Amino acid sequence: MSDLSTVLERWEPVIGLEVHAQLSTKTKMFCGCRNVYGAPPNSHTCPTCLGLPGALPVANEQAVNYALKLGLAVGSEITTFSRFARKNYFYPDLTKGYQISQYDEPLCSGGAVTIRWEGASREIPLTRIHLEEDAGKSIHGENGDGTKVDFNRCGVPLVEIVSDPEIRSPGEAKSYLTRLKQILEYLEICDCNMEEGNLRCDANISIRPKGETEFGVKTEMKNMNSFRGVERGLMSEIVRQAEVLDGGGEVRQVTLLWNEAEQKAEVMRSKEEAHDYRYFPDPDLVPLSVSEDALEQARSSLVELPDEREKRFITQYGLKEDDAVILTSETSLAVYFEATVTEGAEASDAAKWILGEALSMIKEEEGSMDSFPVAPDRFAGLLRSVTDGIVSVATGKSVLRKMASNDLTAAEIIEEEGLAQLSDESALSDAVAKVLEDNPDELERYRSGKKALFGFFMGAVMKATGGKSDPKVTRQLLTDALEGK
Numbered sequence: 001m002s003d004l005s006t007v008l009e010r011w012e013p014v015i016g017l018e019v020h021a022q023l024s025t026k027t028k029m030f031c032g033c034r035n036v037y038g039a040p041p042n043s044h045t046c047p048t049c050l051g052l053p054g055a056l057p058v059a060n061e062q063a064v065n066y067a068l069k070l071g072l073a074v075g076s077e078i079t080t081f082s083r084f085a086r087k088n089y090f091y092p093d094l095t096k097g098y099q100i101s102q103y104d105e106p107l108c109s110g111g112a113v114t115i116r117w118e119g120a121s122r123e124i125p126l127t128r129i130h131l132e133e134d135a136g137k138s139i140h141g142e143n144g145d146g147t148k149v150d151f152n153r154c155g156v157p158l159v160e161i162v163s164d165p166e167i168r169s170p171g172e173a174k175s176y177l178t179r180l181k182q183i184l185e186y187l188e189i190c191d192c193n194m195e196e197g198n199l200r201c202d203a204n205i206s207i208r209p210k211g212e213t214e215f216g217v218k219t220e221m222k223n224m225n226s227f228r229g230v231e232r233g234l235m236s237e238i239v240r241q242a243e244v245l246d247g248g249g250e251v252r253q254v255t256l257l258w259n260e261a262e263q264k265a266e267v268m269r270s271k272e273e274a275h276d277y278r279y280f281p282d283p284d285l286v287p288l289s290v291s292e293d294a295l296e297q298a299r300s301s302l303v304e305l306p307d308e309r310e311k312r313f314i315t316q317y318g319l320k321e322d323d324a325v326i327l328t329s330e331t332s333l334a335v336y337f338e339a340t341v342t343e344g345a346e347a348s349d350a351a352k353w354i355l356g357e358a359l360s361m362i363k364e365e366e367g368s369m370d371s372f373p374v375a376p377d378r379f380a381g382l383l384r385s386v387t388d389g390i391v392s393v394a395t396g397k398s399v400l401r402k403m404a405s406n407d408l409t410a411a412e413i414i415e416e417e418g419l420a421q422l423s424d425e426s427a428l429s430d431a432v433a434k435v436l437e438d439n440p441d442e443l444e445r446y447r448s449g450k451k452a453l454f455g456f457f458m459g460a461v462m463k464a465t466g467g468k469s470d471p472k473v474t475r476q477l478l479t480d481a482l483e484g485k
């Protein structure tokens with residue numbers, strides 16, 4: 001099998017992503033059933049979401065507001081008068097025989113998602129964002145033991161975010177998806193748990209010879225339900241298409257299903273055209289009209305977005321770009337960092353300690369920043385103790401671990417356990433003098449030119465003071481003493 005890098009020397013991938021994000025509304029898209037994950041099967045259903053004859057849908061205002069918020073955040077044009085349409089297809093988990101979606105009149109058109117790719121900012125333009133309802137979930141029994149359907153998910157509100165075919169590599173696709181997830185999290189409109197299916201990604205993929213402007217035949221890949229899955233699925237399909245074309249064959253327009261366990265794509269069906277779905281305006285729903293008030297409210301609820309915060313962290317706090325990228329990747333991290341600085345820590349120290357020690361402690365506990373037991377004020381206190389030279393970096397790290405299991409401040413732990421460094425010059429001078437006195441041979445060799453023995457003396461002083469002597473002060477005192485000053 002060819003590898004991706006050799007394929008990319010000759011072929012240019014053209015990728016468009018369709019991301020379905022479940023909106024974290026209280027109730028479903030067109031009925032009053034609760035929108036919750038993990039409830040017993042079919043415990044949140046009603047005639048409307050089960051599609052019983054005669055039941056009438058009513059659009060969920062919170063879902064519309066969430067979609068508006070997203071549209072405004074990514075700079076889409078908002079259609080103040082849009083419509084719901086029926087997308088007709090048969091599937092056991094869709095009892096109505098159609099899905100309520102939006103077709104030629106979506107709520108949001110255009111816009112862009114700014115990603116960071118290979119060290120630079122790049123805008124991936126969006127085609128549209130529309131509202132629709134989710135289908136139920138088929139649960140296939142093992143050994144051909146039938147299929148059960150759970151309709152709790154049926155009617156859960158979704159936004160479908162469709163990008164233009166402007167993504168040029170699997171890595172870029174992953175970066176786009178990461179940014180989109182961050183935006184949804186920042187806006188607090190989606191839980192973004194890929195394992196629970198809150199965020200799902202389909203892709204349209206074609207390739208063309210480098211320099212060509214016409215599009216090749218595209219395939220659609222579904223079921224890439226993790227960031228890694230998206231990257232791997234796209235890689236495999238790009239390589240497959242290149243092999244087909246290089247062998248003189250033609251790419252067929254098919255829908256593929258990514259099998260993460262086996263790391264390969266399976267053909268699901270030949271691709272439908274839009275007209276196969278027989279879209280038509282849903283006669284049960286009034287057109288969606290967005291008032292100026294609703295728009296204004298959505299606008300006023302917008303927050304600073306991840307790429308804006310990233311830029312601000314670089315300019316306001318002088319952070320390195322890589323650090324700013326990680327610190328803004330999750331709201332909780334960014335908030336913790338800023339709170340630590342507000343509590344009096346140096347920004348560069350706060351970044352270093354959060355990205356180093358705090359994150360590794362969180363990883364060990366398999367927790368998250370939200371559950372990190374040391375609040376920013378205590379964390380800042382510890383960082384000040386290190387900056388002020390009261391404890392060394394190594395001692396600081398062990399103090400932080402102690403702080404995680406109690407409510408004491410760093411100062412209290414340092415005091416209680418006598419961890420403060422000896423920086424009192426007279427006490428240190430005595431220790432230095434004693435070390436020199438105890439090692440006359442080494443002293444003589446040092447003074448006759450064997451300067452490498454400095455490390456030996458430094459170690460001896462550290463040992464004599466139980467590792468608590470301030471290294472900087474000790475170094476100076478020891479240098480002076482060895483030189484006979």
Ligand SMILES: [Zn+2]
Pocket residue numbers: 028031032033044045046047048049050155
């Ligand atoms: Zn319902």
